[in-house]
Amino acid sequence: GIQVEQSPPDLILQEGANSTLRCNFSDSVNNLQWFHQNPWGQLINLFYIPSGTKQNGRLSATTVATERYSLLYISSSQTTDSGVYFCASGGGSNYKLTFGKGTLLTVNP
Amino acid sequence: KAGVTQTPRYLIKTRGQQVTLSCSPISGHRSVSWYQQTPGQGLQFLFEYFSETQRNKGNFPGRFSGRQFSNSRSEMNVSTLELGDSALYLCASSPVAGTDTQYFGPGTRLTVL
Numbered sequence: 260g261i262q263v264e265q266s267p268p269d270l271i272l273q274e275g276a277n278s279t280l281r282c283n284f285s286d287s288v289n290n291l292q293w294f295h296q297n298p299w300g301q302l303i304n305l306f307y308i309p310s311g312t313k314q315n316g317r318l319s320a321t322t323v324a325t326e327r328y329s330l331l332y333i334s335s336s337q338t339t340d341s342g343v344y345f346c347a348s349g350g351g352s353n354y355k356l357t358f359g360k361g362t363l364l365t366v367n368p
Numbered sequence: 369k370a371g372v373t374q375t376p377r378y379l380i381k382t383r384g385q386q387v388t389l390s391c392s393p394i395s396g397h398r399s400v401s402w403y404q405q406t407p408g409q410g411l412q413f414l415f416e417y418f419s420e421t422q423r424n425k426g427n428f429p430g431r432f433s434g435r436q437f438s439n440s441r442s443e444m445n446v447s448t449l450e451l452g453d454s455a456l457y458l459c460a461s462s463p464v465a466g467t468d469t470q471y472f473g474p475g476t477r478l479t480v481l
Contacts, residue, residue: 292470300405300456302472345411347470354424355401356470358411 261286263348265359272336272366280331280362282346290349291322292356293331297342305331305344336366369395372461372473380479386447389476393440393461400442401470402434405456414457417442418464446478454480 262285272278284291293305306313306320308329313320317336322329333340343363347356373392381387393400402414413426417436434444440461446453458475462468 290468294472300458300475300477302458302460304469304471307469347411354399354416354418355413355426356403357413358403360410 261288261348261357263346263357263359265344265346265362267362268360269363270365272364274336274338274366274368276336276366277332277334278336278364280333280344280346280364282329282331282348282359284327284329284346284348286327287324288348290356291324291329292347293320293329294345294347295340295342296345296361302345333364336364338366338368340364341366372459372471374457374459374473374476376476377474378477378479380481381449382481383449383451385449386445387449387478388443388445389457389459389478391442391444391459391461391473393442393459394471397461397463397471398440399462399464399468400436400440401460401462402442402444403458403460404428405458405475406452406454411458414444449480451480454478 264283294302308322310324317334319332343361345361347358349356375390399418401416415425420436431447436442456475460470460472
């Protein structure tokens with residue numbers, strides 16, 4: 260099956276700093292999503308981005324499908340950005356997402 | 369639109385018991401997926417349903433089962449609970465296919481004593 264690897268596993272920032280999270284996937288996919296898990300456990304969908312670049316406020320994401328990686332950029336980080344960021348990929352008709360192990364982001368005031 | 373809802377939010381059971389968790393998808397969404405999250409194994413796919421049909425099942429024992437009703441609501445059942453079944457169980461819905469944009473519910477936190 261598809262393998263998804265995320266880096267770094269942990270990241271500590273000061274408020275206002277920028278960061279880049281990376282997601283590598285092992286096979287061609289037609290689905291790549293980024294999620295933020297808040298302290299209460301809810302997964303919030305950030306981007307559906309099988310290819311190309313998208314931006315939403317201070318967050319943006321780029322997926323280069325031919326090279327099998329995706330990047331999530333967080334600019335001017337805020338303490339509310341803290342939490343775990345997951346990428347997940349899926350392909351074909353197996354109707355499931357395979358998640359990476361996540362990046363734990365801590366933004367200090 | 370209301371989001372994905374899951375009930376109950378918290379549950380404590382003892383080994384050997386069985387449990388049923390419920391998930392109501394976003395109105396109009398026909399695909400429902402279930403995931404188990406544990407500190408050791410991370411997020412793992414359990415199963416996906418569409419129009420009352422299970423289209424894929426993850427690598428879990430037969431004690432884990434599910435179903436979907438005609439109104440797209442879904443339930444999952446775990447029989448003969450084991451300590452290792454303690455986890456956060458997350459349900460997600462999407463409009464059609466199980467790999468469209470997924471919208472997750474708040475989860476059910478199951479503790480097995």
